[in-house]
Structure formats: C-alpha cells, structure tokens
Amino acid sequence: MDKMLESKIDAYIDEVWDDVIRDIEALVAHPSVSDASKAQPGAPFGPEVRAALDEALGIARRLGYETGEDEGYIGWGDLAGEESAQVATIAHIDVVPAGPGWTGDPFTVRHREGWLIGRGVSDDKGPAVLSLYAGAFFKHEGITPRYAFRALLGCDEEVGMTDVHHYLETHENPAFLFTPDAEFPLCNAEKGLFGCTFASAPIEGGLILSWSGAEATNAIPSESVVELAIDAAELPQPRAHADRLTIEAVRPGVARVTAHGIGGHAAMPEGTLNAVGLIVGYLRELTGVLAAGEERFLELLALVHDGTDGAAMGIASADEAFGPLTSNAGVIAVVDGRITQSLDCRCPASITADEIEATLCELASRYGATVEDVSTKVPFSVDAAHPAVQTLIDVYREVTGDTEAKPFSMGGGTYARNFACAVSFGPEEPMANAPAWVGPMHGPDEGASEAALRRALKIYILALVRLQEIDL
Structure with missing residues (x-):
C-alpha cells in the first residue's frame, strides 16, 4: 500500500x-x-x-x-x-x-x-x-x-x-x-429467494387463540408465544426442550406457552433454534386435546420446522456455485379462524421457484392447507x-x-x-x-x-x- x-x-x-x-x-x-x-x-x-x-x-x-x-x-x-x-x-x-x-x-x-x-x-x-x-x-x-x-x-x-x-x-x-x-x-x-405463506383451512372449535413468532419473515424467531383456551393446570409439562418452554395461566380457561429459541437471520440458520418450532413440538405432545383441524395443520408444521434444509418438505437442493437451500418459518399467526405460517427460502440455481411452489402446494394439500402470497427472485x-x-x-x-x-x-x-x-x-x-x-x-x-x-x-x-x- x-x-x-x-x-x-x-x-x-x-x-x-x-x-x-x-x-x-x-x-x-x-x-x-x-x-x-x-x-x-x-x-x-x-x-x-x-x-x-x-x-x-x-x-x-x-x-x-x-x-x-x-x-x-x-x-x-x-x-x-x-x-x-x-x-x-x-x-x-x-x-x-x-x-x-x-x-x-x-x-x-x-x-x-x-x-x-x-x-x-x-x-x-x-x-x-x-x-x-x-x-x-x-x-x-x-x-x-x-x-x-x-x-x-x-x-x-x-x-x-x-x-x-x-x-x-x-x-x-x-x-x-x-x-x-x-x-x-x-x-x-x-x-434466489422464495417466499410464501401456508394457511390452514378454517378450524372449527379450535383452542389456539393466538400465536406469535418472528415479526419479519427473514428473521428466525427467538421467542414464540401461543395462548390456548384451556386451564394451565390441564397442560402437561413438556417432554422435550423443557428448559426452553414455560407454561402459565393467563386467566381461568386460558393458558400461555412461551418458547425461547436462538434467533438470527433467515439466510444464516446455522446455530439458531426456531422458537415457533419448539411450540409446534410441544403442541404435538397434546394428544387428543386440540381440535382435529389444528392437529392436522400441526402435522404440516412439523415438516416445515424439521430442519432448515427443506428436506422434510421435499425441496432440499444444492449446487456448487450457491450451496444448499435454506428455509425459515418465522411469522405465525391466527387470523379469522385460520393458522398462517410464513416460509422464507434461499435457493441455489439447482431448483426453480416453480418446482418449489409445485412441491409445497402438493404437500399443503395433503393436510387441507393452501400455499398463498408466493414471492420469488432468481439467483x-x-x-x-x-x-x-x-x-x-x-x-x-x-x-x-x-x-x-x-x-x-x-x-x-x-x-x-x-x-x-x-x-x-x-x-x-x-x-x-x-x-x-x-x-x-x-x-x-x-x-x-x-x-x-x-x-x-x-x-x-x-x-x-x-x-x-x-x-x-
């Protein structure tokens, strides 16, 4: 110099x-x-x-x-x-x-x-x-x-x-x-970028009153809170990740479950722990408690939150130039009787947006859900x-x-x-x-x-x- x-x-x-x-x-x-x-x-x-x-x-x-x-x-x-x-x-x-x-x-x-x-x-x-x-x-x-x-x-x-x-x-x-x-x-x-929202069918008699995760789709949530129409005393202690989940009474007949994960950026999921995924795991332990529509959508969410490579959803892909696909399910909500979950994928050139969308739509349909608000950008x-x-x-x-x-x-x-x-x-x-x-x-x-x-x-x-x- x-x-x-x-x-x-x-x-x-x-x-x-x-x-x-x-x-x-x-x-x-x-x-x-x-x-x-x-x-x-x-x-x-x-x-x-x-x-x-x-x-x-x-x-x-x-x-x-x-x-x-x-x-x-x-x-x-x-x-x-x-x-x-x-x-x-x-x-x-x-x-x-x-x-x-x-x-x-x-x-x-x-x-x-x-x-x-x-x-x-x-x-x-x-x-x-x-x-x-x-x-x-x-x-x-x-x-x-x-x-x-x-x-x-x-x-x-x-x-x-x-x-x-x-x-x-x-x-x-x-x-x-x-x-x-x-x-x-x-x-x-x-x-490339692929974003969408999974939406459940309208749920009859649901117990999930509200559910929060990340405030932006490109953030991995460090905290997730779900409120259920059930007495806190009726909820079992979590079998997995007990140190990261707390259960408390909001009022008679309403309980709150809070999960503490490890947040970060959707593009760099290594070392993070999605708090929404922790809630999904706990809710699936409540056999026979939730409404049938909730349990069905949770089956889909379990696949969405199974790792960050998209393999469980059938969209895993990688190439030499860009490396592997990554996925993040960050923003979750209960709106008008439906549960919605965002998905943010970062994609190599070895898979197209059309291929991802087709695979996810077929996956969602198996659980009575839909894929909405699709957005894409090429590599x-x-x-x-x-x-x-x-x-x-x-x-x-x-x-x-x-x-x-x-x-x-x-x-x-x-x-x-x-x-x-x-x-x-x-x-x-x-x-x-x-x-x-x-x-x-x-x-x-x-x-x-x-x-x-x-x-x-x-x-x-x-x-x-x-x-x-x-x-x-």
Whole structure:
C-alpha cells in the first residue's frame, strides 16, 4: 500500500471517528421499520423511516455532499467527478422490528467492551454511516475523483426493496456499485429467494387463540408465544426442550406457552433454534386435546420446522456455485379462524421457484392447507473476474493480510441483485468471533465491533480510491 495514502487515510479516520460513532447513535435512535400502511406524502414507508432518512441526509450535507431524494423512496449524497460515469454505494436505513429478548433499549446504542449494541448497528445503519464517511474522504482531501460518487440511502430493503425499483425507473444504473450489507471479503453471488405463506383451512372449535413468532419473515424467531383456551393446570409439562418452554395461566380457561429459541437471520440458520418450532413440538405432545383441524395443520408444521434444509418438505437442493437451500418459518399467526405460517427460502440455481411452489402446494394439500402470497427472485451473480470485483478483493487482502480471501455466494438478499453490476462488500464479521452477549443482525442485542467498523472504513476509503484507477 502507498504509505503516504495509508497515512492520510489513518489520520482521517482518527479525526472523524468520534463523529462516526455519534452519527451511528443518532441514526439508530430512529425506530425505522418500513411500513407502507403508514405512508404519507414524501414518506412512502412511514414517518419513522422518513425521519431516519432525514437524519442520514443531514449527515451527508454536513460532510459536504450535494443531497437529493426520490420522493422519499431513497436518498443520496453526491460528489462530482471528472467523468459522468458513477461509482456508488447503497446502504439501508430501515431495520427489522426489534422483537423480544433485548437486554436494553434496542434504539439506544450501548457500548460494551469495544462493541456497539443496538438495532441497525450492523444491519445496516452502521455501514450506511461508514459509506458516507468513506466518500467524504475525497472532500476532506480536496480530491476531485475521476468518477462521480453517489452514496445511496435506501428505505425499504428489509421488506421489499421497492425503493430501488422506484429509483431505477427514472435513474441510470451506476457503472459499479457495492453495498456494505454482508460479510467480508466479498459476495458476488446471491441465492434466489422464495417466499410464501401456508394457511390452514378454517378450524372449527379450535383452542389456539393466538400465536406469535418472528415479526419479519427473514428473521428466525427467538421467542414464540401461543395462548390456548384451556386451564394451565390441564397442560402437561413438556417432554422435550423443557428448559426452553414455560407454561402459565393467563386467566381461568386460558393458558400461555412461551418458547425461547436462538434467533438470527433467515439466510444464516446455522446455530439458531426456531422458537415457533419448539411450540409446534410441544403442541404435538397434546394428544387428543386440540381440535382435529389444528392437529392436522400441526402435522404440516412439523415438516416445515424439521430442519432448515427443506428436506422434510421435499425441496432440499444444492449446487456448487450457491450451496444448499435454506428455509425459515418465522411469522405465525391466527387470523379469522385460520393458522398462517410464513416460509422464507434461499435457493441455489439447482431448483426453480416453480418446482418449489409445485412441491409445497402438493404437500399443503395433503393436510387441507393452501400455499398463498408466493414471492420469488432468481439467483444473481457478477463475474468474479470483473476488474471492479478484483479491485475490492485486492484491497481487502491488502488491508487485512488475508491473501487467501476470495469472493463467495450467500443466501442473504441484498440491494446488489437489483443493479446491473454490483456486489456486497462487508462489513460484518463472523459471529463466532463475538462474545456470547452480542446478538446477530435481525436478532436481539444486535452488535457490531467498533474495531471491525474502523477497519471497514479504511477498506471502503481505499476501495473507492482504487476504483478511480480502473476503467469502468
């Protein structure tokens, strides 16, 4: 690495770091869960998301960007370049709901032993702030980059990415874009997505009054609560996972069963334990207690929750490029006398959405259930040999010393798949390196290492500098 350039980058990070942390704290303070039902003029995803976007645009203006927005769907900060071609980043300022299990206020950043804890510090408000400060390095040093730089700020990544769809209707694709919304070193391929909802037939004489799980389909629930029209004293103690299940009386004739699992992101189920699945297991122990329609649907749910590879449902598949299919059944509810269960699958190219849908519809029909609200996205990839991809990998190797680093595929769905030439590029670190009290993204006590964020900022600055040196 050019020692003079490295010295300038290090000095810049030292100078701005306290501001970086304060800006992350300010952005996390907004409970910006995207909700189109709360849409207002200029705020298509609700006032909380709009407030977070205004916060982020204010940071951008303070750093010297020219700012703009697309009717509240997405915002950006611009730095002019010598050429019209554009290098861009995109991060999102919306978050998944906080959910249960937090040991402190999810929207107040807590500092503990070099970690930041709060909803969005990792996914994706912390990285959004890093992207703004990375581009601002040019302004700080008085450099006019070869390519224009745009730091995009999305508002609907966690729900449907309608923000970028709206943006791309009237704006050109950048020459190259990366999103700081994955693990390092670099993801150039994303699995396809398949989502649906299983719905039971109307249930006569049901005892399941309510049932909760994850608050978002792409979250693995850490807690699930079911209320039953039965006295708590009549319920047996669980035979399996007794340490994770509690039974209590709500009132005479109504009992509550609570399950505590291990939450996480639907794309990365390893090491998690779905709390809804724990409830399913317990309810199936209640032989002859529930209504016939409930028992029948629970038979289906037992298959849905039998592992995270889809094998019990008949949809397991894997290929060399993308790895195995993963599945998560997160959001569950009782609505109008029916039980509904969401399914979120991350799919390799070895199985199509039509094949999955046909298999699941046939499976559901065996239990008198239906498959509804199907949504799909095809797998996405960018050639690892692309010069911009190689530039980012080279920068990561240079800063970290990891000479074996190479692009990988993942199950997570990021903004990258919506653009013509884009990848996801950190800054997350493997959770195996985190203390036990740090939670994953989408889970309670979501955390980010301050040291890792500092290193990521250095990587992003150097990456933006190096991208100016190649032909795009």
